[in-house]
Amino acid sequence: MSIKADAWVLYAGEKGAPPKKTELVREEFELPAAAADEAVVSPLFGCMEGNMGHAVERRPIDICLARGEEKLVIGNAGVVKVEEVGADVTTCKAGDTAILFCNGAPDEFGYPRQIFGYDTPGTTGMLTKQTKLKQHQIIPIPADTKHSLEAWAAFSLRYVTAWSNWELAYGTLRLLLDKEELPHPEVWGWGGGVSLGELALANHYGCRTAQIASTDDRLAAIEGQGIRPVDRREFNDLYYDKKKFRKDEDYTNKYVAAEKVFLSKVKDMTDGKFVNIFLDYVGVPVLRATLKALARQGVIATAGWKEGMQIDLVRATECIARHQHVHTHYARYRQGVDAVAFAEKNNWLPPLDGKVYGFDEVPEMFEDYEKGTLGWFPVFAVNG
Numbered sequence: 001m002s003i004k005a006d007a008w009v010l011y012a013g014e015k016g017a018p019p020k021k022t023e024l025v026r027e028e029f030e031l032p033a034a035a036a037d038e039a040v041v042s043p044l045f046g047c048m049e050g051n052m053g054h055a056v057e058r059r060p061i062d063i064c065l066a067r068g069e070e071k072l073v074i075g076n077a078g079v080v081k082v083e084e085v086g087a088d089v090t091t092c093k094a095g096d097t098a099i100l101f102c103n104g105a106p107d108e109f110g111y112p113r114q115i116f117g118y119d120t121p122g123t124t125g126m127l128t129k130q131t132k133l134k135q136h137q138i139i140p141i142p143a144d145t146k147h148s149l150e151a152w153a154a155f156s157l158r159y160v161t162a163w164s165n166w167e168l169a170y171g172t173l174r175l176l177l178d179k180e181e182l183p184h185p186e187v188w189g190w191g192g193g194v195s196l197g198e199l200a201l202a203n204h205y206g207c208r209t210a211q212i213a214s215t216d217d218r219l220a221a222i223e224g225q226g227i228r229p230v231d232r233r234e235f236n237d238l239y240y241d242k243k244k245f246r247k248d249e250d251y252t253n254k255y256v257a258a259e260k261v262f263l264s265k266v267k268d269m270t271d272g273k274f275v276n277i278f279l280d281y282v283g284v285p286v287l288r289a290t291l292k293a294l295a296r297q298g299v300i301a302t303a304g305w306k307e308g309m310q311i312d313l314v315r316a317t318e319c320i321a322r323h324q325h326v327h328t329h330y331a332r333y334r335q336g337v338d339a340v341a342f343a344e345k346n347n348w349l350p351p352l353d354g355k356v357y358g359f360d361e362v363p364e365m366f367e368d369y370e371k372g373t374l375g376w377f378p379v380f381a382v383n384g
Contacts, residue, residue, distance in 0.1 A: 005131070010022070040132050042083055043079070043130075044382060048365055052076075076100065076126070082096040091138050099152055101336045159348070166202065169326045170202070173277055173299050193376040212230045238259055274293055281302055291318075303329060
């Protein structure tokens with residue numbers, strides 16, 4: 001039998017028309033019955049992710065049109081209860097509580113090409129009372145977990161992303177410089193929840209960490225994780241625009257002054273050694289300064305493209321400095337399993353920082369997203 005459930009539904013825009021922001025519609029949503037390698041699940045809690053905002057804004061794409069579907073349900077981070085399992089399912093059993101592992105379309109080695117509940121065709125995300133998952137999209141959490149289901153929902157995308165990115169970034173640094181040569185690497189980060197999780201993970205590896213933010217509450221959250229907070233407001237004009245830099249003298253002077261303050265801060269806080277791994281989840285506006293702050297044999301790493309998908313580099317400079325550039329996209333299944341086990345043992349989960357929105361309050365959550373008033377880990381309840 002098909003699955004029918006109460007859901008918040010995204011409808012496609014007009015083909016060929018300019019992108020226009022839309023709103024979700026609450027209605028019954030129907031999807032095909034689960035296959036032998038799938039499980040029927042009830043989402044308990046989800047976490048609002050940036051790509052959910054992109055979906056309703058229809059930027060950079062209208063995902064309904066990209067997927068060739070008239071309507072769909074988004075949401076790619078959360079915790080579910082497993083209700084029924086198909087005959088071929090081995091990763092979970094009925095009654096398990098699990099995180100959604102949102103690898104929608106893995107390649108031959110298990111790395112994701114597309115993300116469940118976003119750009120993977122035919123997937124129905126967390127904004128529904130019931131959905132189905134492939135068995136490789138389910139990772140059970142310990143039945144006696146010490147942590148809240150809301151925290152696991154926030155963990156499921158951002159901290160798994162952080163785990164995979166850190167594994168490659170740190171491994172790359174250690175190919176360049178071993179622990180005897182560099183016992184306590186300097187690791188800094190631009191960005192939000194993924195950066196916070198990755199820097200908290202770096203602390204476990206004996207690194208000296210710092211994260212940049214611009215509000216008092218976020219700076220306090222950073223410090224609460226044992227990470228040195230760096231106040232972005234001290235160099236607020238550090239926002240690089242190549243065209244304006246060439247043409248607007250006033251802008252250029254302000255930018256150069258801000259960059260000088262930033263690099264001085266980096267130099268002081270690293271005892272003149274600069275940054276060994278820089279996590280850059282912002283991109284183009286800060287890349288120029290980030291590269292200047294990067295030590296020789298340094299690694300710049302990202303799993304996102306928040307502000308700008310194309311970057312300019314001087315390849316010769318990067319080669320001579322032996323800089324390594326790490327790009328990842330979510331994770332493969334074994335990395336998710338390892339991340340869950342590490343998190344439970346080491347209390348490596350997101351610090352929740354705001355209200356839990358009820359299922360009826362989903363429109364309010366999207367309004368708060370548009371206003372920029374959401375915290376780093378905005379959780380919503382579905383059946384929780």
